Amino acid sequence: MNIRYCSIPRQPPPALPADLDADRLNAIVATRFTWLNGTVLHYYFFDGETDGSVIPIPGEETRRWVSWVGGKDQQDVVRESFRAWKDLGIGLEFTEVADRTEAELRIGFQRGGGSFSRVGRSALAVATDQRTMNFGWDLTPPDERSTALHEIGHALGMVHEHQSPFAGIVWDEEAVYANLAGPPNFWPRERTFHNIIRKQDPAEVNGSDWDPQSIMEYPFSPGLILEPERFRAGLFPPGTISETDAAFARRWYPSFGDAEPPRLLPFRSAPLGLDAGAQADFLVVPEATRDYTVATFGESDAVLVLFEEIGGEPRYLTGEDDGGRPGNASVTAHLVKGRRYIVRVRLHSSWGSGQTAVMCW
Missing domain, CATH: 2.60.120.380 (Jelly Rolls)
Known part of the structure; x- marks a missing residue:
């Protein structure tokens, strides 16, 4: 089965003291990617003639310049996906802007460049002329719209479900490496390890222990998962925001009431x-x-x-x-x-x- 996968950019570990108390460490790691509730996340679609980069072409021994600009049909799928997350009643807002310097989330549609997103607040560390999110294939087929929901989930601070240390997944690792090395992904072993085989630190799990129905769960072909036994024939999430996904979003970003916050007066704690x-x-x-x-x-x-x-x-x-x-x-x-x-x-x-x-x- 030819399944395309999201590839999260590597994140440097937080610069924390080596002797930090375990409870403090776990609390910091669990929340370091989530935005403060009430944040308005501005998103921008790259639109310039020079917006693009030279990339290796998957399956070929060539490199060429490929634009980051996407058509309105691709952009509309992403707009609809932002609305789907907002319609959960969360306290974040999503606003499209025409100026990349005003955007926390900057989105490209570079074909062949893979699909990815920075996780949560880590997007703030990306230069304003660079992408924080990319869609590497056509989003308009109904079975591909889940990609936009998935990448926006990363932008909200969510990580891959199948990498949870509590999921209990046992991989046929060589079969996974072989599967991802072929089309349509053409991933090297290091990228497959980082995005599939590697287990998260338990402190990174800020949602459920594991939700196989999550929008953050990859689908997997038969023969890649050894345990749990029921997924040996494959794992195929529905590609929609699950109840557990919605609970995550509402937990970290509860809806706001109409009441004005209290005044913080000078020199009064x-x-x-x-x-x-x-x-x-x-x-x-x-x-x-x-x-x-x-x-x-x-x-x-x-x-x-x-x-x-x-x-x-x-x-x-x-x-x-x-x-x-x-x-x-x-x-x-x-x-x-x-x-x-x-x-x-x-x-x-x-x-x-x-x-x-x-x-x-």
């Missing part, structure tokens, strides 16, 4: 009182134009992000993740009198007294 993985939001409306600092306090690992409201939409200004460090998250930005700014804080973990707070000054 606001207790957080968060459980691990939970988030608090605050509104800052400066009474003077100047540089302000926003910081967390307490024995904690946290992500702190500052947004400016522009046209009623929060736009990212700056942020810091202090996970694994001895200090606290702190950002400084020039804020303008009367404008509205949103402070979002998500707690990885806390220790000691467990008391945490945030302050603006």
Whole structure:
């Protein structure tokens, strides 16, 4: 069976102290890719004549320049897939933009370049003239639309289900390597290992133990899986967002109510009182134009992000993740009198007294 597979780019491991407490380490690793809830993810489709790159052509011993630009029919499948995730009632927003420098997610349609996406917040480390997501084949056939849902799942912070250490999958490894080395993937052993055989660290599993029906589960031909026995004849997920997928999205990105977040007033600390993985939001409306600092306090690992409201939409200004460090998250930005700014804080973990707070000054 000729099944095309997504290939996640390699991610460097987080730079964390070697002697970090196991509970802190696990909490940081489990949430390091997820966005702060309430983020507006702007996406851009490459559209320039020079947008493209030279790639090896699968199955051929040649290289050539191939465009990243896709037709409206391909773009529409991706737009529909963003709507499908949003229709779950999650707290993220997806907005298409025409300027690549405004986009957190930059999307190409390079045929032969494989399909892939950066996982969650790791997209922020990619240069603005480069792709964070690519679709390497035609998305318009009904059985290929799942590819767009799958890659957007990665962009939300989801990883491959079949690589969960809790799945209990035992591979016929040589059969897997041989299968992926042939058409239509032509993968070398290292890429097959990274995307299929390799087990995730248990701390990376921030969703279910294993959901064979997940949109993040690859299909597999007969003869590749030895255990569980029922999948020896093949594993064929439906290619739709499963209930477990939806539960993941709603857990990390619950829908927002209409209530305005509380004000964070200068020089007044606001207790957080968060459980691990939970988030608090605050509104800052400066009474003077100047540089302000926003910081967390307490024995904690946290992500702190500052947004400016522009046209009623929060736009990212700056942020810091202090996970694994001895200090606290702190950002400084020039804020303008009367404008509205949103402070979002998500707690990885806390220790000691467990008391945490945030302050603006």
